[in-house]
Amino acid sequence: MKKHYDYLIVGSGISGSTMARLLSDAGKTVLVVEKRDEVGGNVHTDLIDGIPVHTYGPHIFHTHSKEAWDFFCKYADVAPYVNRVFANYKGKLISMPFNMHTFEALFGVKTPEEAKEVIGKEIEKEGIKEPKNLEEQALSLVGRTIYETLIKGYTEKQWGRDATELPASIIKRLPIRYEYNDNYFNDAYQGEPKGGYTPFIENLLKGVDVITGVDYLANKEEYDEKADEVIYTGRLDEYFGFELGHLEWRSLRFDVKKEEVDSFQCTAVVNYTEREVPYTRVSEHKKFDPSCTNHHSTILSYEYPDSFEEGKIPYYVVNDAKNSTLANKYKEKVAALNNVYFLGRLANYQYYDMDDAILSAFELYKELTK
Numbered sequence: 001m002k003k004h005y006d007y008l009i010v011g012s013g014i015s016g017s018t019m020a021r022l023l024s025d026a027g028k029t030v031l032v033v034e035k036r037d038e039v040g041g042n043v044h045t046d047l048i049d050g051i052p053v054h055t056y057g058p059h060i061f062h063t064h065s066k067e068a069w070d071f072f073c074k075y076a077d078v079a080p081y082v083n084r085v086f087a088n089y090k091g092k093l094i095s096m097p098f099n100m101h102t103f104e105a106l107f108g109v110k111t112p113e114e115a116k117e118v119i120g121k122e123i124e125k126e127g128i129k130e131p132k133n134l135e136e137q138a139l140s141l142v143g144r145t146i147y148e149t150l151i152k153g154y155t156e157k158q159w160g161r162d163a164t165e166l167p168a169s170i171i172k173r174l175p176i177r178y179e180y181n182d183n184y185f186n187d188a189y190q191g192e193p194k195g196g197y198t199p200f201i202e203n204l205l206k207g208v209d210v211i212t213g214v215d216y217l218a219n220k221e222e223y224d225e226k227a228d229e230v231i232y233t234g235r236l237d238e239y240f241g242f243e244l245g246h247l248e249w250r251s252l253r254f255d256v257k258k259e260e261v262d263s264f265q266c267t268a269v270v271n272y273t274e275r276e277v278p279y280t281r282v283s284e285h286k287k288f289d290p291s292c293t294n295h296h297s298t299i300l301s302y303e304y305p306d307s308f309e310e311g312k313i314p315y316y317v318v319n320d321a322k323n324s325t326l327a328n329k330y331k332e333k334v335a336a337l338n339n340v341y342f343l344g345r346l347a348n349y350q351y352y353d354m355d356d357a358i359l360s361a362f363e364l365y366k367e368l369t370k
């Protein structure tokens with residue numbers, strides 16, 4: 001292995017691996033250090049019985065950006081895929097996100113006019129002018145029936161708080177369609193990598209030196225000496241030894257089960273929207289990969305929301321005023337650093353979809369090479 005590198009990249013998630021590819025293609029020498037014993041960060045997939053299992057939760061690549069899509073297709077063998085999600089509410093399967101299939105199942109309506117009339121009346125009854133929290137936002141967007149059947153239970157399980165204590169912004173992301181269109185995403189491009197995400201990440205890291213099982217922060221000085229510049233994709237507060245306080249996260253726990261059947265559920269992802277069911281969704285992994293040839297068994301992940309504490313995986317940022325203020329204070333410290341760049345969801349304390357991660361690596365690359 002080379003003694004000195006142009007860049008040290010901390011973390012082999014999609015952010016760090018994209019950056020490693022771009023810099024390596026530009027002729028820079030790059031060393032990637034990764035804390036886990038595997039590459040890919042949260043998009044990592046494991047092959048179990050020939051099925052790519054999404055170890056850290058179901059991932060679907062979707063984007064409006066042709067640039068991000070072209071990059072993904074260059075390094076992954078992408079199969080067409082449309083994410084179709086059903087909610088299981090007290091045993092009844094209801095199409096998500098909110099579309100004419102949903103309205104037909106809940107209200108028996110068949111035309112957009114009928115649906116708008118029923119939902120419009122429910123919204124009017126609530127009389128909410130300026131929604132102050134997630135519950136009020138949802139009631140003013142879709143009315144009480146949809147809120148209580150499909151949103152309240154799922155959301156309160158997911159975030160571990162009452163919907164009245166959550167910001168309205170979380171729910172603004174759910175599309176509402178008065179047509180029979182059950183594609184979960186609105187983006188122009190959507191697909192899944194054949195064989196899972198790990199081969200994609202391995203392609204990004206081809207020709208790059210990678211050391212796994214290494215915590216950069218435990219030996220920071222030693223690793224800093226190995227390169228001229230550092231790109232850090234680990235946690236923002238951890239880099240500074242939590243000196244200003246801890247940023248909060250929401251965690252998840254996955255219970256992985258094998259069933260000796262070809263097909264277990266109607267689609268890849270089924271959400272369980274009742275508060276009483278402890279998991280939020282069940283993912284059937286083979287259904288993310290249309291090229292999967294296992295027809296005798298299937299692997300499922302039951303997804304349980306969990307509180308976060310040190311030692312658990314930080315999955316979702318907690319988007320409230322307290323955490324945003326603290327994150328901004330840490331970001332002021334980042335701006336004062338020399339030759340260290342913070343990239344990705346952990347280092348920016350921000351929710352990123354995979355395309356956002358790729359695009360922010362493009363942006364940093366441009367800044368570094370201008």
Ligand code: FAD
Nearest residue numbers: 011013014015035041042057059060216234344345353354
């Ligand atoms: P990470 O994947 O977290 O990578 C950071 C890496 O840095 C990790 O491997 C970590 O081990 C390593 N690291 C941290 N600290 C250190 C250290 N001190 N030393 C060495 N290494 C370190 N996006 C989509 O586009 N579509 C989806 O369907 C989708 N589904 C999702 C489902 C769930 C449940 C969640 C939580 C997220 C989902 N996402 C989805 C978002 C997606 O997971 C992120 O966009 C992506 O993981 C961001 O990659 P990253 O490289 O920024 O961070």
Ligand code: UDP
Nearest residue numbers: 087150151152154155158170171173174271
């Ligand atoms: N949500 C819901 N019911 C569902 C799915 C989602 O109420 O069946 C809400 C929930 O509050 C969630 C938010 O919509 O946090 C965003 O959903 P999305 O599927 O985008 O969540 P993610 O992929 O981040 O888990």
